[in-house]
Amino acid sequence: MAEATLRSFGQEAQSAGSNGQEKAETGAPAESGALRPRVAPSRQQTLPAMATIRVLGEDDVPAAAALFARVYPQHRWHSQAACESYFREMLFDNPWRDPELPSWVAEQDGRIIGMQTVMPRPMRFQGRPLRVAVSCQFMVDPDKRRSLVALQLMKAYLSGPQDLSLADGASDQSRLLWIGLGGTAPLLYGLHWTRPLRPARYALSLLQEHAALPPALAFAARPVCALADALAVRLRQNRFFREPADVVEETLDPATMLSHLPDVMDRSALQPVYDVRSLAWLLDQTGRKMRHGTLRARAVLKSDRKLIGWYLYYLQPNAVSEVVQLAALDGSFDQVLQRLFADAWGHGATAVCGRLDPHHAQELSTRHSWFRREGPWTLVHSRHADLMAAIHRGDAFLSRLEGEWWLRFQGG
Numbered sequence: 001m002a003e004a005t006l007r008s009f010g011q012e013a014q015s016a017g018s019n020g021q022e023k024a025e026t027g028a029p030a031e032s033g034a035l036r037p038r039v040a041p042s043r044q045q046t047l048p049a050m051a052t053i054r055v056l057g058e059d060d061v062p063a064a065a066a067l068f069a070r071v072y073p074q075h076r077w078h079s080q081a082a083c084e085s086y087f088r089e090m091l092f093d094n095p096w097r098d099p100e101l102p103s104w105v106a107e108q109d110g111r112i113i114g115m116q117t118v119m120p121r122p123m124r125f126q127g128r129p130l131r132v133a134v135s136c137q138f139m140v141d142p143d144k145r146r147s148l149v150a151l152q153l154m155k156a157y158l159s160g161p162q163d164l165s166l167a168d169g170a171s172d173q174s175r176l177l178w179i180g181l182g183g184t185a186p187l188l189y190g191l192h193w194t195r196p197l198r199p200a201r202y203a204l205s206l207l208q209e210h211a212a213l214p215p216a217l218a219f220a221a222r223p224v225c226a227l228a229d230a231l232a233v234r235l236r237q238n239r240f241f242r243e244p245a246d247v248v249e250e251t252l253d254p255a256t257m258l259s260h261l262p263d264v265m266d267r268s269a270l271q272p273v274y275d276v277r278s279l280a281w282l283l284d285q286t287g288r289k290m291r292h293g294t295l296r297a298r299a300v301l302k303s304d305r306k307l308i309g310w311y312l313y314y315l316q317p318n319a320v321s322e323v324v325q326l327a328a329l330d331g332s333f334d335q336v337l338q339r340l341f342a343d344a345w346g347h348g349a350t351a352v353c354g355r356l357d358p359h360h361a362q363e364l365s366t367r368h369s370w371f372r373r374e375g376p377w378t379l380v381h382s383r384h385a386d387l388m389a390a391i392h393r394g395d396a397f398l399s400r401l402e403g404e405w406w407l408r409f410q411g412g
Contacts (some may be wrong), residue, residue: 051108055103062080065077071139096119098131103115106144108149125390129273154177167378174379186380191373194320196350197352198350233345254283257279270398272397289408293315300328319350320349324399326399359394
């Protein structure tokens with residue numbers, strides 16, 4: 001989306017610069033002996049018309065949903081009414097709605113041609129309250145991508161009164177535009193980790209994903225991979241089936257999570273702020289996102305019933321399971337991590353992956369996870385230098401619950 005806008009903008013700037021240079025360097029003697037510019041053969045240029053940027057109102061939802069269908073036909077909802085209902089719920093009925101942190105639309109000739117939706121989120125930085133504006137959906141009509149609409153929309157969004165702008169589902173093109181407007185892409189929160197649980201079947205799935213193996217050969221390899229994984233689980237580092245005697249699990253509920261959040265976030269300077277209503281709403285919405293599988297939310301407790309942490313992930317049997325949030329008391333992360341691996345392995349997942357929490361890179365590495373930089377970017381923008389510095393050094397509690405990743409706009 002933004003890539004075409006940036007490319008078009010750069011070509012126009014280069015073309016304009018060339019024209020100016022050509023006119024400055026050409027001239028012919030006038031009758032009076034003075035030099036006067038010589039008119040070069042004209043090349044007709046039509047500059048893109050600037051769209052009107054305004055706040056998205058509830059009456060704009062049908063047009064916004066129609067724009068979404070044009071931009072993402074592969075993610076078309078089963079009905080226009082269902083799509084409109086989700087837009088209203090996320091943008092106008094969420095528990096953090098703040099009229100001073102609105103969503104934006106670009107309008108031209110009475111038609112919405114672009115949109116930057118925003119979800120406000122309260123957070124706290126070193127004890128002081130912050131207003132955070134999370135980018136949810138950033139799109140431009142396919143017919144208008146050779147215009148400045150994307151630039152206009154993002155400037156309107158980043159110029160708001162929020163203390164922090166945050167996106168964690170950004171494309172490479174959006175990242176370029178964001179950085180061009182003064183934002184950054186902190187690498188620590190753009191890294192992802194993967195822990196294979198059934199390494200042979202996981203490797204086979206990668207080969208199939210990249211079409212590196214004929215379907216018939218892949219089918220024939222499955223029994224061999226199953227045997228290899230049965231042997232691999234006997235290795236010391238892969239003994240997920242062993243239940244530790246001093247740790248138990250139970251279903252995680254919002255009230256338990258809320259009461260222990262201050263303890264698990266204690267090491268982070270930047271922390272999300274929840275109450276009973278907002279956290280229950282968020283977990284309910286996250287559970288409805290079936291694209292990645294079935295959400296499992298489990299609390300991990302010591303034998304004396306003291307909670308030491310929890311994990312939330314989307315279970316995908318015979319596939320990779322995505323972690324939404326993994327939290328633990330100081331010194332207990334490794335135990336919670338092992339319980340996550342055991343649960344996912346016991347339910348048939350081939351691997352577990354998630355976004356890096358910089359505080360726990362060592363534990364993830366020790367447990368044979370590997371790290372990579374691919375997929376969506378995490379982007380931040382703020383006028384507060386101390387806040388930006390804290391994020392870049394990894395001093396923020398930013399799981400996939402705090403951004404846009406859990407939303408169901410695309411393929412929920």
